[in-house]
Amino acid sequence: MNFEQQFDGFIDEAENNHDMAEPSWKIISVQESVGTVLAHDITEIRPEEFKGPAFRRGHIIREQDICHLQRLGKEHLFILEVKEDEMHEDDAAVSLANALMSEGVRSKGSPKEGKITIIAKQDGLLKINKNGLLRVNMLGDVMCATLHDSTIVKKGQTVAGTRAIPLVIKKSSVEQAVDICRETRGVISVKNIRKPKAGIVITGNEVYNGLITDAFAPIIEKKIKSLNGDIVGIYYAPDDEVVIEARLRDLISRGADLLITTGGMSVDPDDKTRFAIRRLGAKEITYGSAVLPGAMFLVAYLKNDRKTCSTLSEGIPILGIPACGMYTRITIFDIILPRILAGERIGRKELAELGHGGLCMKCDVCFFPACPFGKG
Numbered sequence: 001m002n003f004e005q006q007f008d009g010f011i012d013e014a015e016n017n018h019d020m021a022e023p024s025w026k027i028i029s030v031q032e033s034v035g036t037v038l039a040h041d042i043t044e045i046r047p048e049e050f051k052g053p054a055f056r057r058g059h060i061i062r063e064q065d066i067c068h069l070q071r072l073g074k075e076h077l078f079i080l081e082v083k084e085d086e087m088h089e090d091d092a093a094v095s096l097a098n099a100l101m102s103e104g105v106r107s108k109g110s111p112k113e114g115k116i117t118i119i120a121k122q123d124g125l126l127k128i129n130k131n132g133l134l135r136v137n138m139l140g141d142v143m144c145a146t147l148h149d150s151t152i153v154k155k156g157q158t159v160a161g162t163r164a165i166p167l168v169i170k171k172s173s174v175e176q177a178v179d180i181c182r183e184t185r186g187v188i189s190v191k192n193i194r195k196p197k198a199g200i201v202i203t204g205n206e207v208y209n210g211l212i213t214d215a216f217a218p219i220i221e222k223k224i225k226s227l228n229g230d231i232v233g234i235y236y237a238p239d240d241e242v243v244i245e246a247r248l249r250d251l252i253s254r255g256a257d258l259l260i261t262t263g264g265m266s267v268d269p270d271d272k273t274r275f276a277i278r279r280l281g282a283k284e285i286t287y288g289s290a291v292l293p294g295a296m297f298l299v300a301y302l303k304n305d306r307k308t309c310s311t312l313s314e315g316i317p318i319l320g321i322p323a324c325g326m327y328t329r330i331t332i333f334d335i336i337l338p339r340i341l342a343g344e345r346i347g348r349k350e351l352a353e354l355g356h357g358g359l360c361m362k363c364d365v366c367f368f369p370a371c372p373f374g375k376g
Contacts, residue, residue: 036079262326
């Protein structure tokens with residue numbers, strides 16, 4: 001089933017099951033209101049001190065509220081009746097948040113006016129199940145808004161907000177949302193970004209022979225260290241696939257669990273880096289991406305023979321950065337590196353999906369990652 005068919009199915013499901021609860025009201029005395037739900041805001045005015053809501057719509061009346069309400073001149077209240085098959089917006093928000101959340105996130109505080117905030121429990125990479133999020137939002141009576149998928153976030157950062165839209169919502173609507181989240185094993189998570197031990201090989205005769213000054217090494221080193229990674233070694237190699245392969249093998253022997261090559265990625269006959277990676281034994285090699293800058297990017301995986309390293313169970317990742325990485329501040333490397341370190345397997349499909357949002361606007365002042373680049 002393709003996405004269009006799935007989307008049509010979501011629409012049919014939403015239209016067939018949408019059943020908004022109609023709130024039911026009654027007037028009761030303040031003394032009898034404990035445990036009931038206030039149907040409107042109650043304003044309090046203290047001259048030269050305060051003017052605003054003392055109690056908000058949806059507030060559940062408590063015993064200690066009675067005297068306060070009487071001081072405000074309230075003897076009777078409009079009260080909201082929540083039927084057996086309904087939920088108050090705050091209760092619905094808690095159920096929604098619990099269902100939406102997976103690893104690495106938590107709710108912040110209690111719901112307010114039917115809304116609850118979801119924050120990161122740790123530094124890491126935010127992952128959104130976009131298909132599940134769409135299905136939840138198609139239900140109509142509930143919603144969830146998130147940051148972009150694959151955004152690097154800090155501990156305590158707000159990553160999403162969810163709420164029930166009506167003051168009273170049918171339990172069936174909430175149950176539908178919960179079921180969707182259960183199917184997708186949660187919609188919102190923050191994945192840990194492992195600290196890499198990176199080995200770097202800078203290729204090119206002109207750099208190797210000292211004809212030009214290398215600009216790649218300081219750039220790559222800075223980006224690795226920004227993710228708390230270590231550099232196990234930086235080697236220079238001519239446009240010779242045998243030499244490049246040997247440098248890569250040496251870095252693996254020194255403990256590198258991430259290999260990065262720079263240059264040698266074009267179709268020029270002198271560019272041999274891709275062939276060296278194949279000689280190394282990498283079986284999964286994906287060359288070319290739908291991103292500018294970074295169309296000649298390469299991702300490969302080398303079988304991991306170090307059985308004790310569980311983080312590399314699917315192989316040592318190899319990232320080949322084309323020449324744009326030397327003169328462009330942000331490239332596809334900045335998009336893919338955190339995803340690799342969060343344990344994602346990157347192949348042709350993942351690189352092709354980046355085409356939507358994969359065009360850098362080359363702003364005079366770069367605000368990445370707070371921009372659309374790589375956020376399709």
